[in-house]
Amino acid sequence: MEQLILAKCGEIVLKGLNRSHFDAILLKNLKSSINDLGRFDISLAQSTVYVRPLDDADMDEVFERTCRVFGFAAVCRAYMCEKTMDSIQNLARECLCDVLEEASTFKVEAKRSDKRFPLKSPEICREVGGTLLERFPHLRVDVHHPEVTVTVEVRDFGAYIHAVRVPGAGGMPYGSNGRACLLLSGGIDSPVAGYMMAKRGVQLTGIHFFSPPYTGERAKQKVITLAELMRAYCPGMKLLVVHFTEVQEAIRDHCKEEFFTVIMRRFMMRVAHALEKRTHSGALITGESLGQVASQTMDALRLTDSVTDSLILRPLIGMDKDEIVRISRKIGTFETSIQPYEDCCTVFTPKHPRTKPTLRDIEREEANLDIDALVAKALEGIEVIR
Numbered sequence: 001m002e003q004l005i006l007a008k009c010g011e012i013v014l015k016g017l018n019r020s021h022f023d024a025i026l027l028k029n030l031k032s033s034i035n036d037l038g039r040f041d042i043s044l045a046q047s048t049v050y051v052r053p054l055d056d057a058d059m060d061e062v063f064e065r066t067c068r069v070f071g072f073a074a075v076c077r078a079y080m081c082e083k084t085m086d087s088i089q090n091l092a093r094e095c096l097c098d099v100l101e102e103a104s105t106f107k108v109e110a111k112r113s114d115k116r117f118p119l120k121s122p123e124i125c126r127e128v129g130g131t132l133l134e135r136f137p138h139l140r141v142d143v144h145h146p147e148v149t150v151t152v153e154v155r156d157f158g159a160y161i162h163a164v165r166v167p168g169a170g171g172m173p174y175g176s177n178g179r180a181c182l183l184l185s186g187g188i189d190s191p192v193a194g195y196m197m198a199k200r201g202v203q204l205t206g207i208h209f210f211s212p213p214y215t216g217e218r219a220k221q222k223v224i225t226l227a228e229l230m231r232a233y234c235p236g237m238k239l240l241v242v243h244f245t246e247v248q249e250a251i252r253d254h255c256k257e258e259f260f261t262v263i264m265r266r267f268m269m270r271v272a273h274a275l276e277k278r279t280h281s282g283a284l285i286t287g288e289s290l291g292q293v294a295s296q297t298m299d300a301l302r303l304t305d306s307v308t309d310s311l312i313l314r315p316l317i318g319m320d321k322d323e324i325v326r327i328s329r330k331i332g333t334f335e336t337s338i339q340p341y342e343d344c345c346t347v348f349t350p351k352h353p354r355t356k357p358t359l360r361d362i363e364r365e366e367a368n369l370d371i372d373a374l375v376a377k378a379l380e381g382i383e384v385i386r
């Protein structure tokens, strides 16, 4: 039985004149995600991408990877045969055994894009339905609420049959909606924030702030592992590791403790803003969620925002922790995120942070620092991890 995979395009079908731009990126992403599994004939017709293996390929793996490509609403496995009624009937009897033995009701749908095929769609349905009832006598036809819908498609290059669709990854093709820098800590939230924006088609570069010797090699390794896990969704994502020790020591030595966190976050934004420009990105992304900690109140967020004119995307802003954890488990980053290594945010944390610091407070403290020199220093010696 020759197998193929059908992937139904999602939201990009709503695009108008620029649709072909999104289609091209979607096809390129799918190709590069299965490239190492063999040679394939990949074509797009009527909002469906057809993936036919040209030699022996591990189709389970092709299916899994296709399910992870952003831009598809649904994915299914199909079986292919010659365009004759005999072959179609034989294939129908064979290819769906697992599914039909478990079901009690079904219906058949037919699509005939090859109009030269001698039978019309209702006739194809009737013939295939009859064959299936003979082969699986426990089944009943239910045209309104069938447990299984068997689809037969007759197209130019052959006929195929499929029945089970699973949801695709959804979203927009990765890279079709610009680039942004993700502030990636070792925690639960930021990989989820990155996933959500990648799903909207944004190509990511990770930025991690690292403060040796206060944060250790294992903490850095954890973030590198998170970036590797994220590459399943964000192919080729680079990680920039910024050495942040001097900035943090300067804040510790020259500013009041109750303001440390907000001042440190303002420095992160200044450095990230410079890296946004360097990487030709259009936004910064953080994993902040309103009210989660003292530095994520509205007042604190406004103070963090006000040091740059970057567009700051916070896809988790309205989400609860348990919703974030659920996504983190789904995308496979949770177990790594909960490893107990320190983050630079936990170095020199104030015992009693001010939840409502004013801009005047912060600027008074920052006047004790040479901001430009500290930012320039942090921008030197950035490590790039591919």
Ligand code: ATP
Residues within 6 Å of the ligand: 182, 183, 184, 185, 186, 187, 188, 189, 190, 191, 207, 208, 209, 210, 285, 286, 287, 288, 292, 293, 295, 343, 344, 345
């Ligand atoms: P997370 O689970 O992502 O660590 P959090 O709830 O611990 O989030 P904070 O530590 O206050 O929150 O950080 C808020 C956001 O700031 C993070 O989601 C991340 O985007 C960014 N951030 C924090 N620490 C770092 C870091 N060391 N490097 C890069 N970005 C960071």
Ligand code: MG
Residues within 6 Å of the ligand: 185, 186, 187, 343, 345
């Ligand atoms: Mg954190």
